[in-house]
Amino acid sequence: MALRADRQGPHRVAFEKNKRVLLKTHNTCGICGKPIDKTLKAPHPLSPVVDHIVPINKGGHPSSIENLQLAHWTCNRQKSDKLYSVKDEAPKVVGNRNLPQSTDWASYGG
Numbered sequence: 001m002a003l004r005a006d007r008q009g010p011h012r013v014a015f016e017k018n019k020r021v022l023l024k025t026h027n028t029c030g031i032c033g034k035p036i037d038k039t040l041k042a043p044h045p046l047s048p049v050v051d052h053i054v055p056i057n058k059g060g061h062p063s064s065i066e067n068l069q070l071a072h073w074t075c076n077r078q079k080s081d082k083l084y085s086v087k088d089e090a091p092k093v094v095g096n097r098n099l100p101q102s103t104d105w106a107s108y109g110g
């Protein structure tokens with residue numbers, strides 16, 4: 001089952017629950033290892049966000065706590081920028097809808 005949305009159905013419920021657990025039990029960023037000030041709110045760069053350790057589009061679980069970690073907003077952002085810049089060698093002018101041919105879309109939708 002390759003459900004990739006973490007914002008709908010059972011995954012959303014589990015994600016929200018695990019987010020609360022992480023906020024309660026973790027104080028540091030899973031990416032840079034530094035403390036997180038939980039009083040900060042997005043879009044503050046150092047506000048807490050829940051990061052998918054393995055991104056959903058790389059096969060990571062959308063809502064399992066084993067695939068979630070607390071991270072700084074900015075660290076999470078840099079992580080995804082890095083993931084996409086490594087993979088995406090196409091020029092930036094490519095429109096959002098032009099998905100790279102290199103991606104194995106056939107493996108989605110299971």
Ligand SMILES: [Zn+2]
Pocket residue numbers: 029030031032033034071072075
């Ligand atoms: Zn961080």
